[in-house]
Amino acid sequence: MAHNPLAPEWLSSPADANTLDAALWPSSAQRSDTGAITIGGVSAPDLAARFGTPLYVIDETDARTRATELRAAFDTEFARIGTTVKVYYAAKAFLSTEVARWMVDAGLNIDVCSGGELAVALAAGVAPARIGFHGNNKSRTEIDEATRVGVGTIIIDSPIEIVRVAEAATRNGVVQNVRLRVNSGVHAHTHEFLATSHEDQKFGVVFEDAPALVAAIRAEPSLNFLGLHCHIGSQIFGVDGFAESASRLLSLHAELLAGGPVPELNLGGGFGIAYTSADDPSPITDLAAGLADIVSAECARRGIPLPVIAIEPGRVIIGPAGVTLYEVGTIKPVRIGENTRLYVSIDGGMSDNARPALYGAEFSVRLADRVTDAAPALVRIAGKHCESGDIVVDADYLPSDVAPGDLVMVPATGAYCWSLASNYNYLGRPAVVAVVDGEARVIVRGETIDDLLARDAGVYFDKLSTASTSSTNGTGATRSTDEMKETTR
Ligand code: LLP
Secondary structure (H helix, E strand, O other): OOOOOOOOOOOOOOOOOOOOOOOOOOOOOEEOOOOOEEEOOEEHHHHHHHHOOOEEEEEHHHHHHHHHHHHHHHHHHHHHHOOOEEEEEEHHHOOOHHHHHHHHHOOOEEEEOOHHHHHHHHHOOOOHHHEEEOOOOOOHHHHHHHHHHOOOEEEEOOHHHHHHHHHHHHHOOOOEEEEEEEOOOEEEEEOEEEEOOOOOOOOOEOHHHHHHHHHHHHOOOOEEEEEEEOOOOOOEOOOHHHHHHHHHHHHHHHHHHHHOOOOEEEOOOOEOOOOOOOOOOOOHHHHHHHHHHHHHHHHHHHOOOOOEEEEOOOHHHHOOOEEEEEEEEEEEEEEEOOEEEEEEEEOOOOOOOOHHHHHOOOOOOEEOOOOOOOOEEEEEEEOOOOOOOOEEEEEEEEEOOOOOOOEEEEEOOOOOOOOOOOOHHHOOOOOEEEEEOOEEEEEEOOOEHHHHHOOOOOOOHHHOOHHHHOEOOOHHHHOOOOOOHHHHO
């Protein structure tokens, strides 16, 4: 079939618009006998009937397995070169108490970047010593709380924080382990990286200033310097940017050894995942091997001992494990010249997936309640918000008989979708359901209109009638409180 000029260059019409590309979907995703997509053995129509739509669905086994396999890959590769690695799960990608426990079960530590994320990790029962605390503007209260509960490491992000953390540690009678975040000058995005000598960004300290700042840290009796930290970006496909950054960091690391011990080096997170069939990220085993090789070679070249390595991946663990389930509401063919794009509007949008609007991110979509042999049609999945940039999937193909009432699923939404969700247009944030072995359970309940109105100080609660018992979700305007029970349980 000729390429539809309305589609991006990389997207061609598939022979079958029902197939699930294994690179994009949770490992348990498949079509049932009826043609519906099942995740963790639970079918899309069952999920929609029990919990409503939109709905975030996480394949628990897939998330746990990715965490375990990532850790095993890094353990193996860094053992090969003669050191060990600490893996922190970057909670900003997705955090709930359940997911924090899955990560700890897999042997991971937890990286948080606010008092709120810290509170969730602690509520999950994560041992404080396993927590790393980030942020370019941690409040004094957050720093005090972190040192009081005994978080394992605080990542110092600016000169002013040296004093703040030292004072808080003294107040709480602890010696606080700290890292210093530096700008390595390397930026990476997908498969390319850019290296600059001067950084114009808010995170970390200027590379050349690091030795003096480490001396200041070492001079504080309430601080224990663990090592340097850097994070070069997110959704990175290849190893080159990480290698360049590790090499730069190790030159600084070697210099710092003259003034005292530097037991660790944190290389941050950022490993990319596939959102569409055009994406081709490096396998995690290749990244682990590549990073181990560069660390080994750089340390040997400088004649310095191998540090313990720390990494902080988020997306690569939880991203592919999650999908979002929507119901189709309206369909509109839009003719542009000789070609047609089908606008398919769903009952969520930029409030549950801000990534396309924020970053121009691409996603893909499949019909989730059935298969059909109707010819593929170029579609754009639009949300229900009052904003033309409210697009969830810019371009993909669905069977051309897609109709109102159909269910669609968008894969690879486990990271930075729920955590970036908003209440724009007073849509409630959807529930998060974990599926495993044919069972589904709510791990974060969805918001109702009551939740949203509860924060409005001017509400006449006695005047509320039907509105207060309805879901705020698209199709859910008529759903009653009873029907919402499963979601809110
Ligand atoms: N460590 C630090 C210091 C970070 O800033 C981040 C992500 C990570 C680790 C984890 O990166 P990951 O492995 O998940 O790529 N909202 C954006 C991504 C923001 C990433 C922020 N920092 C997106 O949706 O693409």
